[in-house]
Amino acid sequence: MDKQVLNIDTVCAYNEMLGIETLHPLVSVIEMSRVPLLRHSRQVFGFYAIFLKEVKCGDLIYGRQYYDYQEGTLVCLAPGQVIGVEDDGRTYQPKGWALVFHPDLIRGTSLGRSMKDYSFFSYEVSEALHLSEREREMVIDCLRKIRHELEHPVDRHSRRLIAVGIEMLLDYCLRFYERQFITRSNINRDVLTRFERLLDDYFCGDRPLREGLPTVKYCAGELCLSPNYFGDLVKRETGRTAQEHIQFRLIETAKERVLDPSHTIAEVAYALGFQYPQHFTRMFKKVTGLTPHEYRTPV
Structure with a gap:
């Protein structure tokens, strides 16, 4: 100290x-x-x-x-x-x-x-x-x-x-x-808007590949809030946790990329910040009910 x-x-x-x-x-x-x-x-x-x-x-x-x-x-x-x-x-x-x-x-x-x-x-x-x-x-x-x-x-x-x-x-x-x-509902909505924009910008670039998945702590810091205050604000405003919001945006981005046949599922996983493709597959199926391969080639 x-x-x-x-x-x-x-x-x-x-x-x-x-x-x-x-x-x-x-x-x-x-x-x-x-x-x-x-x-x-x-x-x-x-x-x-x-x-x-x-x-x-x-x-x-x-x-x-x-x-x-x-x-x-x-x-x-x-x-x-x-x-x-x-x-x-x-x-x-x-x-x-x-x-x-x-x-x-x-x-x-x-x-x-x-x-x-x-x-x-x-x-x-x-x-x-x-x-x-x-x-x-x-x-x-x-x-x-x-x-x-x-x-x-x-x-x-x-x-x-x-x-x-x-x-x-x-x-x-x-x-x-x-x-x-x-x-402070108007101010809170501004925070949520900036949170969504932050996630969009994060996944649009190559930061996931370089730095991994975005965390609640990272997002809170970028928004100049403590993780606990940020988490409580998001939960109060939306009924979902900040981590659930990150996961939702991640999977929405993943759905688009999985449908692109020019990249393997493993390449999609790495590009989104996953260290191991099997972790990506597990999360994707938990949210969508389908594996990335099943989502790409539906029956």
């Missing part, structure tokens, strides 16, 4: 950096306006973190359009992600809220088993959740309930109740992200 990135592995270490008391070694809810002045830094955590920026910051620009939710911005980070900016020597007073919790807190719980469903933890910071006033109040209410439980003496119910509180907050985040995808 770059020496300019501050590694903070535990909740206790994070609380110590902020100068606040640790009520529980694996989870903390922090009202940021109550912490001392901080200096900017780039940080990577060994725990999950949710930050609610609670101040209006003017019109938010997303793509080429303005976005009208200005009351709060929610950023969710998974362990290992980097956040922050380079230290410029100046101090600032943070505002908003933070929830941090270590993976050990939720191991063996319902939340621990369902964390993979909260794909927004792998979104880029630029893909943050923008909240309405009502949504912001609901998030803060969840945070206060978790903090109230932290202030209760630890007993055999504490861990489960805290995990339930965090799970409720994350479920609200899922709902709010779905709302955000809907309110």
Whole structure:
């Protein structure tokens, strides 16, 4: 890790950096306006973190359009992600809220088993959740309930109740992200159009032969989105996964090329990015119900 990135592995270490008391070694809810002045830094955590920026910051620009939710911005980070900016020597007073919790807190719980469903933890910071006033109040209410439980003496119910509180907050985040995808429907359609054009351009050239099959990660990067955000957007808009879209466009291209008798099936497979022709045959039959040879020479 770059020496300019501050590694903070535990909740206790994070609380110590902020100068606040640790009520529980694996989870903390922090009202940021109550912490001392901080200096900017780039940080990577060994725990999950949710930050609610609670101040209006003017019109938010997303793509080429303005976005009208200005009351709060929610950023969710998974362990290992980097956040922050380079230290410029100046101090600032943070505002908003933070929830941090270590993976050990939720191991063996319902939340621990369902964390993979909260794909927004792998979104880029630029893909943050923008909240309405009502949504912001609901998030803060969840945070206060978790903090109230932290202030209760630890007993055999504490861990489960805290995990339930965090799970409720994350479920609200899922709902709010779905709302955000809907309110950005015009922008999302623009992303889908560019996705289709990207695939067309990819298969029209010799890139498959040189670089192999296009991946969801590659497409997301070309569209300046994180793979998870891109995948969720495509699934929300179309009902199909991004991988299914790639496969569909691949097979549609393959159908045209298979019918060209000047190329063998193996040559078609290699030209489309397959390393082994048998893999191409298997996928083609799975989608069309016919092998490439059967499609080329129907009975």
